[in-house]
Amino acid sequence: MRITPGIGGALVALLGLLAGAPTRAAEPARYWPPITDEPTQRHDPGRFVWVELLTLDVGTAAQFYGKVFGWTFETYGPKDDFKTYTLVLSGGTPIGGMVYVRPRQREKYPSSRWVGFISVGDVAASAALVERGGGKVVVSPRKVGGRGTEALLMDPEGGIFGVITSATGDPADFLSGNDQWLWAELWAADAAKMADFYRGLGPYEVVAGAARGEGDGFQLWSGGYARAGILPRPAQVPTTWLPYVQVKDVGDTVARASAAGGKVVMQPAKMHGTTVAVMLDPTGAPFAVAEWPPVAQEARQ
């Protein structure tokens, strides 16, 4: 039987749709935590001031990092997990966030990754600089809640990073403690070329490791401090930004991470009084751990 809705039926349908619209609009907006608890109004261009994990599984990642580093988590947002933001805290201090990414197609491999955000004075200008340098704008500059303005960018080798102008300012510029971010390092095929690419972003003073007797890598300096490094990568691994977590004992951390489902992809290596290792979390995101400071290590040995 064919049913032809009359005017009354159409009106009811229209009213129903209109009545339903406010329900959707009333869903809690995504909350974007500011990157500082209290406004600082300081800006340190070139510093990595925030880190976010883009992951296929926030729950699994939270369990892992909670076991390995003792981090705690606060999740904000509506019932739909995919629209939440999970704040990462170390010792009660916000140190980063975790957000879901959901691929349009099933992935063959885990593909989560940590993305570091560099403090910049002008996000749009930084995005333009990246494009001029052969990189890409992955997510265009935009304001995110009350946090500030961000963009997600990609260097010419495919390394993903973000830039941010924080509305509340950057966190104080202090040395991290154990189980907190210590360093950021790009593993790149052509480290020298990438050093040139990133030079203008901080802007950075690029210091060649060879000049310091420290190998082939480069350090990116701003504000009088080393802020990040660029290291020639082995051929078989992709170009990747690696965030470093400072730990008391790399060996113990690697053991805990392995027990919690992580994979060690570079076994602990000693160098200049410190020890580093590279691992993958259970959702596939690479990260490094290191003991710091090296002098204390040398004194301990």
Place this chain on the structure above:
Amino acid sequence: MSAGRVLRWTVGGVVCALAAGCASDDGYGGYGGDASVGVSYGYYSGGYYPYYYPGYPCCWYDDDGRPIEVPPGERPDRPTTLPGKPTQLPAERPSQPAARPAPTPRPSTGMSRPAPRPTPAPRPMGGGRRR
């Protein structure tokens, strides 16, 4: 055209418009569009995210799904760019605090966060593990 037909077209148009609007917020990624962001893209929307472009680096996994380990002989000569001297990082300068300040008690006026909800549970399929 009858009034009923006009209304049906109108309803159809509204449905299409709403559907289009919803499609722009398709739940892909934590940065997907919503009212607080005011944009309709996410890390994945539009399909431009590099994960899906052949040739872009993605994962530390080989074609068989095994993590790519860096053998000791193939690791960089100096496997880290961490500075060799503590003074090259902040906090060793006299003008800098020697340690991370204590966390600020929350909620603080004007900066308090909304009430958190439970952190999501791990996904039944193991999340990012290979399927």
